[in-house]
Amino acid sequence: MRNYIIRRILLAIPTLVAISIIAFVIIQLPKGDYLDQKIAQLEQQYGDSSSIAQAGALRHRYGLDRPLPERYLKWVGGFVHGDFGESFRYEREVKDLIWERLGFTVLLSIGSLIFTYLLAIPLGIYSATHKYQWQDNTLTFLAFLGMSLPGFLIALTIIVVVYKLFGVPLFGLFSPYYQAQVGWTPGKVSDLINHLWVPIIVISLNGVAGLMRVMRSNLLDVLGEPFVRTARAKGLKESVVVVKHAARIAINPLISMMGMSLPDILSGTTILSIVANLPTVGPLLLQGLQDEDMYLAGTILLFMSVLLIIGNLLADIALAWADPRIRYD
C-alpha cells in the first residue's frame, strides 16, 4: 500500500511538469501582453508617447522582453520558494492574491463533493429498491433534469427567487458586516456557514443526478448476485441485505469516480463564483484572462489542475482502503 502511494506520487510529477508547460503556453497565446493594454490606456490619458519608454522599462522589469522558454523557467523556478510571479494589474504577488481564494475554492469543492455523495448514494439505493415504481420514475426524471440544467442557470434562478420571496440576497460568502472584518471570529465562521449552503447545493445538483443513476444501476446489478440471494435465504431483514451486503459492494465504483467528478465540481465552482460573486479563484481567473494578466491566470489554471491530481490520488487511496479485494503491487 505504501509503495503504491509513493509510486502514484512519483508518477504525478511528470504530469505536473506537462501541465505547467500547457498552462504557460495557453496563457501566452493571446497576441500582445498586459503592457500593450496599459500603454494604450496611458496614451489616452496623457496624449503623448512618453509612456512607451516607461512601458519598456516595465517590460524589462517583468522580463517580458525575454524569450518564451526563459520566462517559463523563471516562472517555474520561483515555485520552489513559493513565488508564482506578480500580477500586473494588482501589482502584487500572485501568491498573496490567490491564497485565501484558493482556500474558499477548496472548501466549496470539497463541501460539494461530500454533499453530492451524501445525497446521491441514499437516493440511488432508494431508486434501485423501488425500481420502475413511481418513486424511481420521479427520481429518474429529476436526474435527467438535474443533468440538463446548467449550474449557473440554477444559481441565477435560485438567487432571483429567494430574493423575490424572502428579500434575502444570496450573493457572496459573507454578510457585508463580516465581509469588512479582518481575521476570523466565531461570528464570522457561523456567517460563512450560513452562506455556504446555497453554492454547495447548486454545485452538487449536476453531480448528484449523474451519480445517483450510477449507484442505482450498480446496486441493481449487485442485487442479482447469488450472495444476495443467500443473505435473503438466511432470513436477514431486507434493509440489512440491501445496506450491509449489496450497497457496500455497489459503492466501490463510485469511490473511484470521485476523482472523475472533481473536474466537474471545479468547473461548476468556477462559473457559479463568477455569477454569484463568490470569493474563489474563478472570478479572478476570468479577470486575469481578460486583462492578459498572465502569471495570475496561469497560476490559477495550474493550481486547479494540481487540485484535480491530488483529488485523483486521494480517490485511488480511498478505493484501496474501501475495497480489500484490490491488490497493488
Next chain:
Amino acid sequence: MTNMNPGSTANMQIEDELSEDPQALDRGSLSYRQLVWRRFRKSKLAIIGAGILIALYSLSLFADFFAPYSYITDNMLNRYVPPTHVHVYDTKAGNLRWPFVYGLKSTRDRETMELSFTEDTTKTYPVTLFHRGDSYRMLGIVSSNLHLIGSDGPFYIAGTDRMGRDLFSRILFGGRVSLTIGLVGVFLSILLGSLLGILSGYRGGWLDVAIQRIIELLSAFPAIPLWMSLAAALPAGWSGLQVYFAITVILSLLGWGGLARQVRGKVLSTRDADYVMAARAAGASHWYVITRHLAPTAYSHIIIIATLSIPGMILGETALSFLGLGIRPPMTSWGVLLQDAQRVTVVLHYPWLLISSLPVVIVVIAFNFVGDALRDAADPYSN
C-alpha cells in the same frame, strides 16, 4: 418488417417470448439497423425528444419565416418591454374575437427614471398569420418579408431586451449558433477521436502510449477554466464566423479523448479476431482492414457517445458566451442572450430575460433522452 420468417434461428426463443412479444418471431431475419430502430421507438421519451429536436432545428433553420421580427430589429422606444399578452376576449365589446394585442403605454418613474410599460387598451391590433414584416433573404436564397405570425402592434411574446429587440425572435435565430455548434463540435470530436482511437489501438507501441498520455493530460484540466483560457486567446479582430469555428474547435479539444479511449478499447478487442486475421492473411491492406472490419464494429459506440456529448458542447458554448468569452455580437446565440441576464439586479427587474434559458434546457434534455435510448438500443440482441 414484412418478411416474416419463423426460421430455425428463432425457434429456440419462440416459446419464451411469444406470449409477450409476438414480433420476436421475425427477429432473426431483421438487419441490425431494423432491430435498433425497433427497440429505439419503444422508448416514448426518446421519440418525444427526437420530435422536439426536429422541431427546434427547423424553427431556427427557417427562423426568418417563423420569427415575427428579425434578430437585429431594435426599437429604442420599446426597451425592456415585458412579454406581450395575446387577448381573445374584448372587454369593451364583451365578446370573443380573433386574437389581438393592445398598444403600449409607457410611463417614466419620477424617482428611478425607469420606463415601465402598460397596455394601452384604446388601441388594438389583430395578430395575423402570414404577416408582412421585416424583409429578409432566407438562407441567402429566398427574398421575402412574409412571417408566419406577427402583428402591426407590439407583438413581443417573450418581451424585449435592452435594445428593444424581440427576445422570441432572437431565441429562434440564436438557435442557429447554439444548435449547430454542438453538431460541428461533435463532428470534429468524432473525426479526431475515432482516428486517434483506431490508430492507438491498431498500431499499439509507443504511439499508443503517447496518445493515451495526451488524453490523460487533457483530462487533468477542469473543462470550464480550460475552455475559458483558450477562448480568451481568440484575437479581438476575428469575424463572427472565425470565432464560431474557433469555439467549436476549443469545445471538441476536450471531447475527443473519451471517444478515442472507447474506440481504442473496441479496436483492441477486435484487432486479433479470426476474421481480421483472415483478412490480413488474404492480403488485405491495413487501410482495408481498418475501414472495412475495425471501424464498423465501433460505429454504434461512436454514434451513441456523440449523441451524449452534444449536450455538453451546447452547455459549453452557452457558458462561454454567457461569460462574454464565446460568440460575439452582432452574432447571437442562447449564451449571448443570457449574457444580458448575467447581472442579478437586471434579472430582478426584467425576469423575462431568463426565458432564453428554456430552449437550452429543453434541447439538452431532448438530446439526453435520445442518447439514452440509443445506448439501450445499440445492443438489440440483449433482453
